[in-house]
Amino acid sequence: MAGGVLLVIGLTWVLLLKDGEPSPQITVTPAPERMMEVTPAPAVRARLRPLAPDLVPPAATGAALSAALNEERVELSSSARIEGIDADRPWVCTGEPLTLSARTGGEAEPGMVSRWVWPGSETGAELQPGARLPWRAPATAGRYFVRFQLCKDLGGRRVGVLAEQVVGIDVRACGPGEGQADALRIEVSQRGNEDFSFRAVSPKSATTYAWDFGDGNSAVTTEPGATHVYAAQAPGEPDVRSFTVSLSAGGAGGEQTATTFVQVRAQPPSDAPPGASLKLERVTGQAASEGWKSQLQVDVPEGSEVAWERVERLTVGWDDQVEVRTSGWREVITVDEDLGRGGFRGHVTVLPSDVRPEVKQVIDSLHGRDATGKDVSLSWSSYKAGPQRVPPVPSERPLPK
Numbered sequence: 001m002a003g004g005v006l007l008v009i010g011l012t013w014v015l016l017l018k019d020g021e022p023s024p025q026i027t028v029t030p031a032p033e034r035m036m037e038v039t040p041a042p043a044v045r046a047r048l049r050p051l052a053p054d055l056v057p058p059a060a061t062g063a064a065l066s067a068a069l070n071e072e073r074v075e076l077s078s079s080a081r082i083e084g085i086d087a088d089r090p091w092v093c094t095g096e097p098l099t100l101s102a103r104t105g106g107e108a109e110p111g112m113v114s115r116w117v118w119p120g121s122e123t124g125a126e127l128q129p130g131a132r133l134p135w136r137a138p139a140t141a142g143r144y145f146v147r148f149q150l151c152k153d154l155g156g157r158r159v160g161v162l163a164e165q166v167v168g169i170d171v172r173a174c175g176p177g178e179g180q181a182d183a184l185r186i187e188v189s190q191r192g193n194e195d196f197s198f199r200a201v202s203p204k205s206a207t208t209y210a211w212d213f214g215d216g217n218s219a220v221t222t223e224p225g226a227t228h229v230y231a232a233q234a235p236g237e238p239d240v241r242s243f244t245v246s247l248s249a250g251g252a253g254g255e256q257t258a259t260t261f262v263q264v265r266a267q268p269p270s271d272a273p274p275g276a277s278l279k280l281e282r283v284t285g286q287a288a289s290e291g292w293k294s295q296l297q298v299d300v301p302e303g304s305e306v307a308w309e310r311v312e313r314l315t316v317g318w319d320d321q322v323e324v325r326t327s328g329w330r331e332v333i334t335v336d337e338d339l340g341r342g343g344f345r346g347h348v349t350v351l352p353s354d355v356r357p358e359v360k361q362v363i364d365s366l367h368g369r370d371a372t373g374k375d376v377s378l379s380w381s382s383y384k385a386g387p388q389r390v391p392p393v394p395s396e397r398p399l400p401k
Contacts, residue, residue, distance in 0.1 A: 048084075048085045048086070048087055048100075048167040048168070048169075049167070050085070050165045050166065050167060051145070051166050051167060051168055055168075056145060056166055057145065059119045060118065060119055060145035060147065060166065062147065062149075062161065062164060064119075064124075064125075065117045065118070065119070065124075065125045065147060066159065067124075068119075068120075068123070068124025068125035069117070069124070069125050069127060070157060071157050071158070071159045072156070072157045072158045072159065073159060073161060074154060074158055074159065074160045074161065075160075075161050076152075076160040076161065076162050078106070078109060078112075078150070078162035078163060079106045079107045080104065080105075080106040080107060080108055080109060080112060080150050080162045080163050081104065081105050081106040081163055082102060082103070082104055082105075082148060082150065082163050082164070082165045083103040083104060083105045084102075084103045085100055085101070085102050085103070085148060085165060085167050086100070086101045086102075086103070086244050086259070086261070087099065087100050087101075087169075087259070088101075088258070088259040088260055088261065089180075089183075089258075089259065090170070091169075091170040091171070091172055092137045092169065092170070092171055092172070092180075093137065093171070093172055093173070093174035093178060093179045093180065094137055094138065094139050094140065094141055094171055094172070094173055094174065095136070095137055095138075095139055096136070096137055096179055096180050097134060097135070097136050097137075097180075098134075098135050098136070098137060098169065099132065099133065099134050099135070099260070099261060100116070100132070100133040100135060100146065100148075100167075101131060101132045101133075101242055101244060101261040102114065102131045102132075102148045102165075102242075103242065104131065104150065104163075108373075109152065109162065110372075110373040111152045111153065111369070111373060112150055112151070112152050112162060113129060113150075113151060113152065113309070113369075114129065114130060114131045114148065114149070114150055114151075115127060115128065115129045115130070115148075115149055115151065116128050116129075116130075116133040116135075116146060116147065116148055116149075117146075117147050117149065118135075118144070118145060118146040118147060119144075119145070121138060128326060129309060129310055129326070130326070131240070131242055131263075132242065132261055132263065133146070133148075134324075135169070137169070137171045138171060140171075141171050141172050141173040142171055143168050143169070143170060143171070144168070144169045144171055145166055145167070145168055145169070146166065146167055146169060147164055147165070147166040148164060148165050148166075148167075149161055149162075149163070149164040150162040150163040150164070151164075182202075182203055182204075183202070183256070183258070184200060184201070184202040184204070184247065184249055184256035184257065184258040185200075185201050185202070185258050185260075186198055186199070186200060186201075186245060186247055186258050186259070186260040187199045187200075187201055188245075188260055188262060190262070191227075192229075193264070193265065194229050194230040194231070194232060194264050195227070195228075195229045195230075196227065196228055196229075196230070196262055197225065197226070197227045198211065198225065198226050198227070198228070198245060198247075198260075199224055199225045200224040200225070200247055200249055200258070201224070202249065202253070202256055204251075204253030204254070204256060205251050205252050205253045206224070206249035206250060206251035206252075206253060206256065207222065207250065207251040207252070208220060208221075208222060208249070208250050208251065209221045209222070209223070209224055209226065209247060209248075209249050210247070210248045210249075210250075211226045211228075211245070211246070211247055212245065212246040212247075213228045213230075213243065213245055214243035214244040214245050214246070214262075215230055215231070215243055224249075230243065230262075230264050233264075240263055240264070240265050240375070241263065241264045241265075242261060242262070242263050242264075243261070243262050243263075243264065244259060244260075244261055245259065245260050245261065245262060246258075246259050247259070265375070274301075275300070275301075275304060275306055275370045275374060275376035276298055276299065276300045276301075276306050276342065276343070276376055276378060277298070277299050277301075277378075278296065278297070278298055278378045278380060279296070279297040279298075279299075280294055280295070280296060280380050281294065281295040282294055282295075283295060283347070289352060290349075291349045291350055291351045291352055292349065292350045292355070292382065292383045293347055293348070293349045293350075294347060294348050294349075294380065294382055295345070295346075295347050296333065296344075296345070296346050296347060296348060296380070297339075297343075297344075297345045298339075298342070298343050298344055298345075298346075298366070298378065299339065299343045300339075300340075300341040300342045300343040300370075302341075304341065304370050304371055304372075305341045305342055305370065305371045306341065306342030306343075306368045306369070306370050306371075306376050307342060307368050307369055307370075308329045308342060308366060308367070308368035309328075309329060309367050309368045309369070310326055310327060310328060310329050310366075310367050311326070311327050311328075311329045311331075311332040311333065311364055311365065311366050311367070312324060312325070312326050312364070312365045312367065313325045313326075313327070313332065313362065313363070313364050313365075313382075314362070314363040314364075314365075315354070315359055315361075315362050316359070316360050316361040316362070316363065317358045317359055317360055318358055318359075318360045319358070329366055329367075329368075332348060332364065333346045333347070333348055333366070334346050334347050334348075334349075342368065342370075348364060348382050350362050350382045350383040354383075355383055355385070359383075359385065360384070360385050361381055361383060361384045361385065362381065362382045362383035362384075363379060363380070363381050363382070364379065364380055364381075364382045365377055365378070365379040366378045366379075
């Protein structure tokens, strides 16, 4: 997080205020591995087919969702396109998470952002930015519809839609043993900008693991772990590249398959000036019952302007598990003074309810885009616990007096 990487998409934050669902956990655990001869792995990704307009219910149409978001929808012609939408499983049980990832192509327009919208259970529409969506299935089985859009802010309430695609998700009422608790899954740890480690987790035993890293490279391991380094960004490629990682595990427990997604973000040129700078100051003397407060000052250099979009909050546990949550940036940051061009003075508070005893650190990343369309991000630690207290081990012998 703290490598000075400038990243991620931007649109006027007004469009993207709504909270997304909590992301699935990402376990940061080094995986032992023994690489074997590289052979192609079978593709197990679930590619969802786009639906024809006449198959989409009225509440999930683009016009209905725009009305629910209080937006004025404007359809624009563009060379940007949506190549497809992948899911980490073909269907999902009620109440369980499902991850969707969109693949885009064509020429990205300045100010273009990607987002997901779908009918809400308590509100007219839910919205989350980005090309990847951690979606949680409702408690009721049925067919649900999620729409992916490429759009841009036209000012006021007007939103230009450049391209969009809607998919249907099959949510089933599952019995004992049919949910994801017994399914193979892939845990991901990012070790560098293009360097990832993967680990297969399943209650069923396996002896071989065939990996497809989504970029044309494959490997087979006898241990449940693998590592892969993606190629550095080539000229003309997007700042954020998404890859679908597929796994097929075989053994006494039978064949199991799983899918996950990773995103590789471009490093800025070494001589590129920062799009924004951050000054952080801890507020001391505050009662623990009031939370942990940090004062922020974000400065944007003259000749540039940044439109902030969202904050990604990583909650890191003592067991190195990471929970990721995405929110509208003003939902996390309270702005006390506007400094212009996207700069501001403000503060962030981590509430006691967000720092359970098993939480080691809370890391926030502010994401946006500058006037030229480049991604900008700033990261800081909003909370860090002291040394973990390890309970003493009871002695079997009496202590000496």
